[in-house]
Every structure is written in structure tokens, then in C-alpha cells.
Amino acid sequence: MAKIKEKQLETIVKYQDELTAILNNIGVLETQKHALLHKVAEVNEGLEKEKQKIEEEYGKISIDLKTGEYTEIKEEEDALEVVK
Numbered sequence: 001m002a003k004i005k006e007k008q009l010e011t012i013v014k015y016q017d018e019l020t021a022i023l024n025n026i027g028v029l030e031t032q033k034h035a036l037l038h039k040v041a042e043v044n045e046g047l048e049k050e051k052q053k054i055e056e057e058y059g060k061i062s063i064d065l066k067t068g069e070y071t072e073i074k075e076e077e078d079a080l081e082v083v084k
Contacts, residue, residue, distance in 0.1 A: 003009075054061070060073040 004012075054063075058070065060075065061070040062073055063070045
């Protein structure tokens, strides 16, 4: 049976091994991405729940995340009345 040269075989095997490693890394990264996307959804849900609690206590406000100070947000009805 005919064979390719040893050096050619080594080169092909090297590239194939490198490709396999890259594809494995992509799989790992995609798995990590998937997990992080779930975590983003979880954190967003927690953030929205906390915002609702704060809004129930203080009404609609805008919070300075550095100082904790807040300003009230005018209701849309009031804003619409001004526009009219």
C-alpha cells in the first residue's frame, strides 16, 4: 500500500490535532457562554424584583448609584398634561 511521506503525515496530524483542540475550546466557551446567559437572566430578574420593592416604598425614582441619592420621576400623566 502506498503511503505519504512521514513529514507530510506529521504536518497533517499536527494541523488536525490543533483543529480538534480549537473545536474543543469553542465547545467549552459555548458552554460557559450558555451558563453566563442564564446567570444574566437570573441577575436581571433579581434586579427587577428589587426595583419593584424600592418603587413600592419610594414611588417612581431615579437613583444615583454612587451616592444613593434619588430624585422623583414625574408620572407620565403629568408629563402629558404639560405637553397639552
